[in-house]
Amino acid sequence: xxxxxxxxxxxxxxxxxxxxxxxxxxxxxxxxxxxxxxxxxxxxxxxxxxxxxxxxxxxxxxxxxxxxxxxxxxxxxxxxxxxxxxxxxxxxxxxxxxxxxxxxx
Ligand SMILES: C[S@@+](CC[C@H](N)C(=O)[O-])C[C@H]1O[C@@H](n2cnc3c(N)ncnc32)[C@H](O)[C@@H]1O
Numbered sequence: 001x002x003x004x005x006x007x008x009x010x011x012x013x014x015x016x017x018x019x020x021x022x023x024x025x026x027x028x029x030x031x032x033x034x035x036x037x038x039x040x041x042x043x044x045x046x047x048x049x050x051x052x053x054x055x056x057x058x059x060x061x062x063x064x065x066x067x068x069x070x071x072x073x074x075x076x077x078x079x080x081x082x083x084x085x086x087x088x089x090x091x092x093x094x095x096x097x098x099x100x101x102x103x104x105x
Contacts, residue, residue, distance in 0.1 A: 024045060025045065033085070067087065069091065072094050
């Protein structure tokens with residue numbers, strides 16, 4: 001059984017073979033960008049790859065991420081949604097408004 005430790009509000013470390021950053025999947029069963037989904041005691045965690053997300057890397061570097069369950073976030077430059085999908089998991093009782101202007105993404 002993987003071990004889960006809380007890193008900060010809505011952000012976790014899942015230990016299964018190795019330590020991996022994760023958020024609780026707000027949409028269980030669905031991966032956004034091919035990330036691993038790991039169920040632990042009835043909760044599904046989505047692995048958050050800090051090599052693909054500056055915000056994820058900031059969490060690993062122990063920056064204070066001032067997001068709360070009920071935060072309302074204006075996310076500028078969402079690209080294809082990798083990081084903003086984890087922000088959405090974190091603010092599960094709040095809202096995320098994501099803005100992106102590139103038609104390709
Ligand atoms: C480095 S990518 C963002 C990656 C994303 N934040 C993530 O971590 O998954 C920067 C994005 O910002 C978008 N962008 C830049 N200027 C913008 C603007 N003025 N309005 C909306 N999106 C913009 C770009 O099109 C690009 O997709």
